[in-house]
Amino acid sequence: MEAIEVTALRKTYKDKEAVRGIDLTVARGEIFAMLGPNGAGKTTSVEILEGHRRRDGGDVRVLGEDPGTAGQAWRSRIGIVLQNTDDAADLTVAEMVRHVGGFYPGPRAVDEVVELVGLTAKRNAKIRTLSGGQRRRVDVALGIVGRPELLFLDEPTTGFDPEARRQFWDLIRTLAGEGTTILLTTHYLDEAEALADRLAVLADGRIVAEGTPATLGGRAAAGSKVSWQENGHLRTEQPADPSELLRKLATDGTDLRTLTVTRPTLEDIYLTLIGAQR
Amino acid sequence: MSAGTFTPAPGRAPMRTIIGRQIRMELLLTARRGEAVVLAMGVPLLVLLGAGLTHATNLPTDDRLGFVVPGVLALTVMSTAFTGQAITTGYERSYGVLKRLGASPLTRPGLLLAKTAAILVQIVLQVIFLGLVAVLVGWRPQFGDILPAAGVTVLAAAGYSGLALLLASVLKPETTTGAATLIYVVMLAVGGIMFAAPDLGTAGWFLLPLAAHAQALRDTLMNGTGIPLSIWLALGTWAVVWLTLAARKFRWE
Numbered sequence: 001m002e003a004i005e006v007t008a009l010r011k012t013y014k015d016k017e018a019v020r021g022i023d024l025t026v027a028r029g030e031i032f033a034m035l036g037p038n039g040a041g042k043t044t045s046v047e048i049l050e051g052h053r054r055r056d057g058g059d060v061r062v063l064g065e066d067p068g069t070a071g072q073a074w075r076s077r078i079g080i081v082l083q084n085t086d087d088a089a090d091l092t093v094a095e096m097v098r099h100v101g102g103f104y105p106g107p108r109a110v111d112e113v114v115e116l117v118g119l120t121a122k123r124n125a126k127i128r129t130l131s132g133g134q135r136r137r138v139d140v141a142l143g144i145v146g147r148p149e150l151l152f153l154d155e156p157t158t159g160f161d162p163e164a165r166r167q168f169w170d171l172i173r174t175l176a177g178e179g180t181t182i183l184l185t186t187h188y189l190d191e192a193e194a195l196a197d198r199l200a201v202l203a204d205g206r207i208v209a210e211g212t213p214a215t216l217g218g219r220a221a222a223g224s225k226v227s228w229q230e231n232g233h234l235r236t237e238q239p240a241d242p243s244e245l246l247r248k249l250a251t252d253g254t255d256l257r258t259l260t261v262t263r264p265t266l267e268d269i270y271l272t273l274i275g276a277q278r
Numbered sequence: 279m280s281a282g283t284f285t286p287a288p289g290r291a292p293m294r295t296i297i298g299r300q301i302r303m304e305l306l307l308t309a310r311r312g313e314a315v316v317l318a319m320g321v322p323l324l325v326l327l328g329a330g331l332t333h334a335t336n337l338p339t340d341d342r343l344g345f346v347v348p349g350v351l352a353l354t355v356m357s358t359a360f361t362g363q364a365i366t367t368g369y370e371r372s373y374g375v376l377k378r379l380g381a382s383p384l385t386r387p388g389l390l391l392a393k394t395a396a397i398l399v400q401i402v403l404q405v406i407f408l409g410l411v412a413v414l415v416g417w418r419p420q421f422g423d424i425l426p427a428a429g430v431t432v433l434a435a436a437g438y439s440g441l442a443l444l445l446a447s448v449l450k451p452e453t454t455t456g457a458a459t460l461i462y463v464v465m466l467a468v469g470g471i472m473f474a475a476p477d478l479g480t481a482g483w484f485l486l487p488l489a490a491h492a493q494a495l496r497d498t499l500m501n502g503t504g505i506p507l508s509i510w511l512a513l514g515t516w517a518v519v520w521l522t523l524a525a526r527k528f529r530w531e
Contacts, residue, residue: 050381052377052380052381052530072293072383072385072388075382075383075385076383080378080381080382082374082377082378082381089307089373089375090307090310090311091303091307099299099303100379100382102295102296102299103296103299103382103383103384104383139378142378142382146382146383
């Protein structure tokens with residue numbers, strides 16, 4: 001059984017079609033990333049999968065159940081890290097983790113979770129005294145304390161400094177290594193590339209491309225870009241096969257000290273995909 | 279589901295346990311919010327001792343405690359079910375607490391149930407405490423009509439809760455705090471707690487639920503005369519109208 005199966009998902013707000021027919025399959029144990037600009041329909045889609053928004057059409061199965069009707073037992077098998085929580089709780093980190101852990105049948109130990117998200121030094125600090133990035137890590141702690149089979153992460157690393165982001169990536173890899181299925185949305189292409197087994201790009205309520213970070217949007221097949229300076233001008237060519245061009249340049253005496261040969265980055269592919277939608 | 283039918287579901291803690299934990303947490307959080315406790319207990323206590331024991335205000339009766347104490351009990355219900363709840367819910371919504379807990383196995387209905395139960399526990403504790411203080415300083419109630427008194431208190435609390443959740447859903451948290459505090463102060467001033475309420479006839483009960491509730495408590499706990507139908511109607515209307523609107527407008531985020 002797949003962890004997530006979605007066919008023809010639709011959602012319309014008053015006057016805007018936020019999601020217009022999404023098909024999606026996420027296998028068990030997979031890390032799947034959803035990319036897309038603001039307003040592409042990422043959060044709406046994820047919230048429907050979490051059971052927090054009603055859909056207007058389509059079929060959705062999450063861990064074998066319809067999130068629109070699934071009960072508390074199903075809910076305790078998923079973990080959710082929401083976007084933009086700004087919890088000014090009067091509770092300490094450890095108290096909050098212990099409290100929410102109590103909602104689950106076999107929660108992780110409080111200290112283990114606090115350690116996993118790198119907040120051991122802030123264990124007994126009130127959540128309201130934490131920085132934005134630290135609070136975000138509390139959100140993550142609350143998402144994983146119940147040992148979820150499936151974890152939803154909505155823009156989890158917004159507000160993290162680079163070091164915290166690397167630590168977070170390690171945490172996600174650890175969870176995936178334990179067999180947790182992970183669906184994350186992100187704005188950061190390096191994050192998707194570093195973590196995701198597969199990813200989908202959403203634009204304007206549709207999936208415009210889907211694949212692995214290496215193959216997304218024809219990236220593997222796309223030609224290399226060759227650039228060099230000639231008589232003070234930058235010249236760029238994108239030949240189907242760069243070998244012949246490079247041999248020609250090398251033999252006809254062109255100054256190649258400025259030569260670059262680049263493959264399209266995930267960001268190039270992404271911007272092309274998004275640009276085509278505009 | 280054949281094998282699982284007779285074994286405990288592995289993936290869940292019992293809902294009763296979960297809601298029980300959340301109720302305890304709500305009460306703990308309330309206890310940690312010093313200003314909420316002062317508003318909920320300090321002001322009624324001050325009014326009770328100030329207006330009940332001294333001649334600081336003019337009352338329509340010589341039994342000062344007999345007039346003031348039922349009013350103070352009604353005031354406590356309002357401050358907890360309305361003012362405190364509106365402010366807390368407004369901020370919790372904007373901080374994402376409601377959305378987050380609603381996303382956990384607690385579930386949204388579970389969260390609302392826990393909050394309601396926590397409010398009721400708080401009200402019971404406050405009424406017992408203030409009642410004891412009042413008895414210590416000489417208040418002598420009668421308990422023959424305690425059931426109608428409790429019934430009218432539940433109605434009042436329901437209406438206040440509805441209005442609190444409605445305000446918290448449609449206003450920004452700062453505005454909610456301002457509006458809830460303003461309504462509290464206005465009600466305290468004209469609600470017939472420290473002075474007699476303005477005599478507006480039956481319409482007064484519909485406009486000033488605090489005055490209606492206070493009068494109902496005086497009728498039952500002091501006079502033993504039963505509660506006028508107009509007060510039942512007024513508080514019943516408040517409960518139905520505000521709870522309906524709140525159910526329609528309530529937002530989790």
